Amino acid sequence: MDENWETQLQGIWLKLGTISNEEFIHQIKNHAELLTDSQAIADFEKACAFDSTGHEKEAEPLYRSALDQGLIGLRRRRARIQLASTLRNNGKLEESILILREEKANYSDELNDAVDSFLALSLSSAGEYKEALSLTLKAISQHLPRYNNSLKRYAEDL
Numbered sequence: 001m002d003e004n005w006e007t008q009l010q011g012i013w014l015k016l017g018t019i020s021n022e023e024f025i026h027q028i029k030n031h032a033e034l035l036t037d038s039q040a041i042a043d044f045e046k047a048c049a050f051d052s053t054g055h056e057k058e059a060e061p062l063y064r065s066a067l068d069q070g071l072i073g074l075r076r077r078r079a080r081i082q083l084a085s086t087l088r089n090n091g092k093l094e095e096s097i098l099i100l101r102e103e104k105a106n107y108s109d110e111l112n113d114a115v116d117s118f119l120a121l122s123l124s125s126a127g128e129y130k131e132a133l134s135l136t137l138k139a140i141s142q143h144l145p146r147y148n149n150s151l152k153r154y155a156e157d158l
Contacts, residue, residue, distance in 0.1 A: 005031075005034060005035060008031060009028075009031055009045065012024070012027045012028055012031055015027070016052060016053075021053035021054070024049060024052075024053060025046075025049045025050065025053060025055075028045055028046060028048075028049035029046055029049070031045070032045050032046050039065075039069055040065075040066045040067075040069035040070055040071040040072075041066070041071065041075060043062045043063075043065040043066040043069065044062070044063070044066035044071055044075050044078075044079050046062050047059040047060075047062035047063040047066060047079070047082070047083075048078075048082065050062065051063075051082055051085075051086055056086045056089045056090050057090060059082075059086050060083065060086050060087065060090060063079050063082060063083040063086065064083065066079050067079055067080070067083070074109070074111075077103070077107060077109060077111050078111070080099055080100075080102075080103050081100070081103065081111060081114055081115060081118055083099060084096040084097075084099040084100045084103075084118055084119075084122065085118050085121070085122075087099070088118075088121060088122045088125055093122055093125055093126045094126075096118075096122040097119065097122045097123060097126065100115055100118055100119040100122060101119065103115045104116070104119065113139045113142070116135045116136070116138065116139045117135075117136065117139060119132075119135055120132040120133070120135040120136045120139075123135070130158050131158070133155075133158055134155045134156070134158035135155075136155075137151055137152075137154065137155035137158070138152055138155040138156070141155060
């Protein structure tokens, strides 16, 4: 994969919302076909396109394929988060929660708050409101100019 391919990909992503969803998906699919050295990345990008345009049922198998083919790095982390979100939308709450709990326990990076946020959504959908609120408040507490420690303690008490 080369930098030019990534730059062109970002250009297509900038069109999201300015062209029809069908045209956007078509452009991502065509661009993904140009990537001959990583089917995992191609499947991930196609999954993202479907997911971002409200086609979660089409996205799910592509996320799974990308992960099964050994997707690595930040894209792997994003794929797990996005798959979990898609699973929640597809009514597969237990698997969504499991994936996000695994991510939370085993990995740490700039997407930690995203993991917590999507885990909170899945927990809320499963009726686990207190834990969902606790995760949300903990994530928010790190970004406040004041009351960080108080909010974090209150969240832990939940």
